[in-house]
Amino acid sequence: MSETQNDAGNLQCVTFTLEDEIYGIDVMQVQEVLREVEVAPVPGAPHYVLGIINLRGNVVSVIDARTRFGLPTKESDDMTRIIVIEAQQQIIGILVDSVAEVVDIDRKDIDTAPNVGNSETAKYIDGVVSRGDNLLILVDLNKLLSEEEWGEIANF
Amino acid sequence: MAIDLEDEILQDFLVEAGEILETLNEQLVDLEQAPDDADLLNSIFRGFHTIKGGGSFLSLTNLVEVCHKSEDVFNLLRNNELQLNADMMDAFLRVLDELNAMFEQIRSGEDPSPADPALIQQLIEMQDPDAVSAAPEAPAETAQDGEPATDEAVADAVDEAAAEAAAASDPAAAVEEFVSGSDEITDEEFESLLDALHGPSGKPKPVDIDSGKAADTEPPATPDAPAGGDGDEITDEEFEALLDELHGPGGKPKPVEAPPPATGDSDEITDEEFEALLDEMHGKGKAPTPPKKDKASSGTPADAAPDATKKPEPAAKGAAAAKPQAAAKPAAGGSKPAAKPAKSAARKEPAAPKGETTVRVDTARLDDIMNLVGELVLTRNRLNTLRQTFDDERVHKAISSLDVVTADLQTAVMKTRMQPVKKVFGRFPRVVRDLARSLGKEVQLELEGEETDLDKNLVEALADPLVHLVRNSVDHGIEMPDVREQAGKPRQGRVVLSAQQEGDHIVLSIIDDGAGMDPEVLRQKVIEKGLMDPETASRLDDKACFDLIFLPGLSTKDQISDVSGRGVGMDVVKTKISQLNGTIDIDSKLGEGTALRIKVPLTLAILPTLMVQLGRRKFALPLSIVNEIFEFSSKKVSVVDGREVVLNRGKAPPIFYLRKWLLNDHEAHEDYEGDPHVIMVQVGNESVGFVVDQVIGQEEVVIKPLDRLLQGLPGMAGSTITGDGNIAIILDVPGLLKAYA
Numbered sequence: 001m002s003e004t005q006n007d008a009g010n011l012q013c014v015t016f017t018l019e020d021e022i023y024g025i026d027v028m029q030v031q032e033v034l035r036e037v038e039v040a041p042v043p044g045a046p047h048y049v050l051g052i053i054n055l056r057g058n059v060v061s062v063i064d065a066r067t068r069f070g071l072p073t074k075e076s077d078d079m080t081r082i083i084v085i086e087a088q089q090q091i092i093g094i095l096v097d098s099v100a101e102v103v104d105i106d107r108k109d110i111d112t113a114p115n116v117g118n119s120e121t122a123k124y125i126d127g128v129v130s131r132g133d134n135l136l137i138l139v140d141l142n143k144l145l146s147e148e149e150w151g152e153i154a155n156f
Numbered sequence: 157m158a159i160d161l162e163d164e165i166l167q168d169f170l171v172e173a174g175e176i177l178e179t180l181n182e183q184l185v186d187l188e189q190a191p192d193d194a195d196l197l198n199s200i201f202r203g204f205h206t207i208k209g210g211g212s213f214l215s216l217t218n219l220v221e222v223c224h225k226s227e228d229v230f231n232l233l234r235n236n237e238l239q240l241n242a243d244m245m246d247a248f249l250r251v252l253d254e255l256n257a258m259f260e261q262i263r264s265g266e267d268p269s270p271a272d273p274a275l276i277q278q279l280i281e282m283q284d285p286d287a288v289s290a291a292p293e294a295p296a297e298t299a300q301d302g303e304p305a306t307d308e309a310v311a312d313a314v315d316e317a318a319a320e321a322a323a324a325s326d327p328a329a330a331v332e333e334f335v336s337g338s339d340e341i342t343d344e345e346f347e348s349l350l351d352a353l354h355g356p357s358g359k360p361k362p363v364d365i366d367s368g369k370a371a372d373t374e375p376p377a378t379p380d381a382p383a384g385g386d387g388d389e390i391t392d393e394e395f396e397a398l399l400d401e402l403h404g405p406g407g408k409p410k411p412v413e414a415p416p417p418a419t420g421d422s423d424e425i426t427d428e429e430f431e432a433l434l435d436e437m438h439g440k441g442k443a444p445t446p447p448k449k450d451k452a453s454s455g456t457p458a459d460a461a462p463d464a465t466k467k468p469e470p471a472a473k474g475a476a477a478a479k480p481q482a483a484a485k486p487a488a489g490g491s492k493p494a495a496k497p498a499k500s501a502a503r504k505e506p507a508a509p510k511g512e513t514t515v516r517v518d519t520a521r522l523d524d525i526m527n528l529v530g531e532l533v534l535t536r537n538r539l540n541t542l543r544q545t546f547d548d549e550r551v552h553k554a555i556s557s558l559d560v561v562t563a564d565l566q567t568a569v570m571k572t573r574m575q576p577v578k579k580v581f582g583r584f585p586r587v588v589r590d591l592a593r594s595l596g597k598e599v600q601l602e603l604e605g606e607e608t609d610l611d612k613n614l615v616e617a618l619a620d621p622l623v624h625l626v627r628n629s630v631d632h633g634i635e636m637p638d639v640r641e642q643a644g645k646p647r648q649g650r651v652v653l654s655a656q657q658e659g660d661h662i663v664l665s666i667i668d669d670g671a672g673m674d675p676e677v678l679r680q681k682v683i684e685k686g687l688m689d690p691e692t693a694s695r696l697d698d699k700a701c702f703d704l705i706f707l708p709g710l711s712t713k714d715q716i717s718d719v720s721g722r723g724v725g726m727d728v729v730k731t732k733i734s735q736l737n738g739t740i741d742i743d744s745k746l747g748e749g750t751a752l753r754i755k756v757p758l759t760l761a762i763l764p765t766l767m768v769q770l771g772r773r774k775f776a777l778p779l780s781i782v783n784e785i786f787e788f789s790s791k792k793v794s795v796v797d798g799r800e801v802v803l804n805r806g807k808a809p810p811i812f813y814l815r816k817w818l819l820n821d822h823e824a825h826e827d828y829e830g831d832p833h834v835i836m837v838q839v840g841n842e843s844v845g846f847v848v849d850q851v852i853g854q855e856e857v858v859i860k861p862l863d864r865l866l867q868g869l870p871g872m873a874g875s876t877i878t879g880d881g882n883i884a885i886i887l888d889v890p891g892l893l894k895a896y897a
């Protein structure tokens with residue numbers, strides 16, 4: 001695990017897919033990846049919060065990445081995963097279409113000013129990396145759960 | 157000075173001083189009832205002293221000053237040199253408030269701001285009239301025990317001695333200054349004073365004074381150090397040694413020698429001895445007067461005389477002057493046992509060597525343990541669910557014993573978190589006293605069942621509502637003394653605050669013998685305020701009328717005085733109590749008084765619930781509010797006022813379909829073959845029915861709060877993990893009704 005430190009300009013990312021895009025999250029923020037488990041909806045919760053799950057005795061909220069990124073919802077299938085991440089001192093699950101791999105990225109390769117995806121997605125994007133034919137979109141988890149979102153929840 | 161909150165010494169000090177402050181609060185109020193209780197006075201004195209010691213170690217000067225001045229006054233009080241009066245009580249209580257405020261500041265990392273100078277001035281003035289008699293504590297104490305007549309004589313004697321000593325030499329003058337009550341002597345001054353004293357005779361500085369002084373800077377760390385930061389702990393041997401040091405080779409039959417024997421065995425310093433002591437003092441003071449026996453025996457009259465005069469002086473005065481000073485302490489410590497021999501000695505003895513039987517534990521650690529036990533309970537529940545699938549007798553046995561052990565463990569851990577309700581009750585004597593005094597009422601507060609244990613969180617959560625209710629009782633319940641007299645009641649009103657355990661609940665009651673409430677007035681009030689139409693109001697029975705005081709609109713200040721709340725409304729109290737899954741019940745008789753009963757569960761961590769099923773989802777309702785469960789039948793449902801109601805026991809409470817509220821559209825339309833029931837819940841004065849698909853049963857659950865993302869959702873109290881490993885949402889019924897009904 002020591003190599004996963006963000007040293008030497010390298011960044012390790014867990015990649016996951018939504019629709020046909022590939023996204024990446026800093027591996028240091030990922031705690032584990034779960035196959036989809038029973039999510040208990042919480043009445044009155046914001047629309048992008050799917051509900052809560054029992055993670056070995058701890059109750060963890062799960063948000064739907066599709067809804068969060070303004071993508072149409074999709075029935076979950078065999079590939080569906082919940083990535084459990086830690087950001088801003090809290091543990092949150094993110095429901096994604098599938099989880100692919102862990103990749104090494106040279107920070108130099110990160111392009112910070114792309115304009116891809118719709119505006120909803122753009123808010124949470126840290127940068128993009130071109131990998132062969134594909135574009136890897138780096139997600140900023142802190143923004144994903146940022147203060148304005150708390151405001152939004154409060155207004156709910 | 158910046159305050160280092162990480163400092164362990166500071167933390168220890170805060171904890172310890174916090175406890176002392178709490179005790180002081182109680183003691184001061186007690187003191188008002190028994191102003192002559194010497195034990196109480198001593199213990200208050202020590203309380204201030206200990207805080208002061210700790211404070212000065214941590215350089216909390218402002219804190220030290222207040223403690224110091226209070227200590228001075230209490231020293232006079234405990235020596236019967238001052239008489240306690242109500243103004244002084246007020247001042248002391250203000251001191252306590254100031255100290256509490258300072259501790260708040262320290263806790264938030266600030267340097268405590270100086271106390272109100274007026275208060276300090278008041279404290280100083282308190283001791284001022286007695287500046288003269290302040291000197292001779294030793295005689296005063298002795299007098300108290302034996303010979304009151306000598307009191308003044310002693311004062312005179314010592315004064316005289318002091319005066320003459322002053323005339324005698326320079327160091328003596330310093331002593332005299334000291335005697336005259338200048339509190340501001342610093343350590344250095346004191347030291348130089350000592351030097352001056354011993355300088356002439358070329359004696360080494362007394363060892364004991366040194367160690368005493370050293371101890372003085374250490375008490376925060378080791379308050380019980382044998383060296384005795386507060387001087388009380390000095391042993392007879394040490395004292396004797398100290399005396400020897402003071403008087404050195406020259407002083408064999410010295411005046412001060414009289415006390416030691418007294419210290420040793422009793423406070424029975426005889427009149428003769430005492431007289432002799434006085435003589436000696438006088439004799440010494442007047443160096444050139446005809447030699448007394450002791451002087452003669454000392455052999456070096458010229459030298460010994462001034463010497464001796466000075467020696468007893470600091471000792472006597474040190475004991476006397478309210479130990480004004482850190483530095484004065486050692487001397488005080490030395491002479492105190494002599495002054496009030498058996499008394500302090502006897503008390504000290506049993507107190508000092510008590511072995512440590514308790515351990516301080518961070519509450520966070522207790523919370524962790526509680527959480528783990530919670531997990532265990534859940535696992536046990538799960539195993540219980542699974543056990544049907546096992547066909548092995550041994551597995552059943554194992555699970556059964558696990559069941560028992562877990563239950564025991566749960567109780568045991570719960571007990572570690574328990575605190576006596578005294579912790580809350582302790583503040584009430586003060587609250588009642590202050591309020592009664594400001595209102596000009598006479599109120600006697602009785603506390604019952606203070607030892608009843610309650611979950612720590614509950615103790616904290618209950619404090620505010622209780623204060624509010626007790627204030628209400630005093631403010632609005634108890635009448636003015638004259639009014640009471642006219643009504644044929646004793647002038648002094650009575651408020652009883654009691655706690656008792658009833659099964660797994662705690663019942664707290666606040667009973668007053670005041671005016672009581674008039675249901676009619678309350679009826680009028682709700683109608684006036686437009687909170688209820690006249691017809692509805694007239695249908696309320698008396699009890700329902702009393703419950704009206706919990707309505708939000710009713711507790712405003714313009715409300716008639718016998719019911720209204722102030723500041724926080726009664727509705728807030730009610731809300732708070734329901735948050736704790738408790739209930740509040742009120743009963744009153746016009747002219748006879750009011751009784752409020754609060755019933756709360758013993759603990760908050762584990763909640764007995766009723767599990768119900770809606771579609772495929774499970775929800776938990778706090779069992780405490782469930783009144784009744786009966787089968788749902790559409791035949792019993794009718795529509796009144798556009799609301800569905802169900803006929804039950806001659807009443808028609810409204811019913812709500814939880815399905816419609818709690819399941820999302822998609823799920824709500826799924827059919828579920830269940831056995832629908834109506835669960836009647838009591839929310840405030842209202843009874844409503846919830847229709848659920850199926851009642852699963854009773855289950856003790858551990859509340860898992862929802863995380864930040866979901867916190868504050870209306871109607872959701874938290875979640876829990878059920879016996880089958882799934883998640884159930886715990887409903888907050890009042891919130892649910894507010895949000896959805």
